[in-house]
Amino acid sequence: MANMTATASEGIELTCGMSGRHRFIFTLVPVVYGFNFVIGVVGNSMVVAVIYRYMKLKAVANIFVLNLAISDLTFLITLPMWATVTATGYYWPFGSFLCKACAGLVIFNLYTSIFFLTALSIDRYLAIVHPVRSRRYRTVGYAHISCVLVWIFAFVLSVPTALTRDVHSIVNGTTVCGILHSKDAPRPDNLLLAISLMKSLLGFLVPFLIIITCYCLIGRALMTSRHIQKSVRSRDDEVLRMLAAAVLAFFLCWAPHQVVHFLQVLNQMKVLKDCSILDIIDTAMPFTICIAYFNSCVNPIVYGFVGANFRKNLLRLLCCAQRGIPLPHPSISSKMSALSYRASEALSLTTKSKTSSADSK
CATH class of the missing domain: 1.20.5 (Single alpha-helices involved in coiled-coils or other helix-helix interfaces)
Incomplete structure (x- = not known):
């Protein structure tokens, strides 16, 4: 939420933020949330089924992709609640616990998505640039340990976001799930500012620097090595193209939200105080969130269009399901x-x- 100040008995009065002033948000955003939910659940469920049934879980890349799909599914289950809340003018009827849990899952998904994409980039770098030396580290055991560490680290980073969210009563009688900012505070809340900076740095900038560095080193290695077998090169190139498309999709989906979020950080630091600018931020935020949430359903589309092996196994899965043939365990x-x-x-x-x-x- 935007800046809010507490009154004596009527609840919280919005002093500057204009969230909810534009009525079309309450119609358009829930429709987009519903679209993301349906496409995302179906697509990521297919990814989990295809990797588990047909593709080898002995491959490190498949383990990371499987965990990425599970991460998206855990977040997508919250979208019906967010759609209901937006359609009712940000009224939150689900209580304090779900307010904290849903807000935490959003940030949890942000961290797990970018961390698994970073892990995939590092894995591709080791596989292509150091194929022999990295063999002892690129094992299934290390991949599972890395996934557990990603889940734990992302959970720890998302806990502060969950703790700072709560249910607040607005002066017009509406109950919302958000953060209470004090208008008269001489300086920004250190915890909220730290959470915002972590979201920008650990959830976007630092992982992308690592990913870009990996790609530059991979590109240089592929340009200098022409003696690799054609079959190995084609397999690496397919995985590399699929990963590049997934990373590009993540950037395009989350970059607009990160820009608007950075403007919110400037507002927290008292750099931006103009209500007209805050109105633009509050109006743009729901749409950048829609674009960001779309990332949870775009990854299966990327795998289907770019990954030939995944597309072949997906057709096998659909053919078996259409004929009513029970899918055998691997x-x-x-x-x-x-x-x-x-x-x-x-x-x-x-x-x-x-x-x-x-x-x-």
Whole structure:
């Protein structure tokens, strides 16, 4: 929320922020949230199913992509609540706990998404630039440990956001989920300012510097090494293109929100005080949030268009579902393949023995 001051008995009075003045926000934003929810849940569920059923979880990149899809799904379950709240003029009927939990999940998804993309970039750098030396580190065990650390670190970073959110009563009788900023405070709240700066630095700028550095080193290595086998190069190039598209999508989705969020930080630091500028910030914020939330459903689209291997396995999944064929567990499928191979081998040996015995007669 914008700057708010407490009154004696009527609740909180908005002194400058104009959130809610533009009525079209209450119609357009919930529709976008609903679209993001449907597309995101369906798409990320397919990603989880395809990777679990058909693609090897022994590949480090697949483990990170699977965790990224699970992260998006955990966030997407909150979108129906945000759509309901926006459609009712930011009225929050779900209580204090869900206010804190949903706000925390938004930031949690921001951190997990960028951290898993960063981990994927580092993995591609090690696989392409240092394929031999990195073999001892690029294992399934280390990948699982890295995922656990990402989940824990992102959770720790999102806890302060959850704790600072609460339910507040506005002077017009509306109950909202937001942050209370004091109008008369001589300086900004240090905790809120630290949370905002962490969101900009750890949730956007620092990971992107790491990702860009990895890509520059990968590009230089690919330009200088022409002796790599064609099959290996094609596989690395496909994963690299898919990762580049996912990183670009994250940047395009989150950059507008980060710009508006930075303007909010300037407002917290008392650099921006003009109510007309704050009106622009409060009006733009819901739409930049819509674009940012769209990132949770764009990753499956990226995998489908860029990743040929993922697209092939997705078609297998859809064909089995359309025909009503139960999807076999990967271990069962591999055992059945081995048994069928042994059966065909035994059948060929029997045929050969019968033919040889017939020739001897």
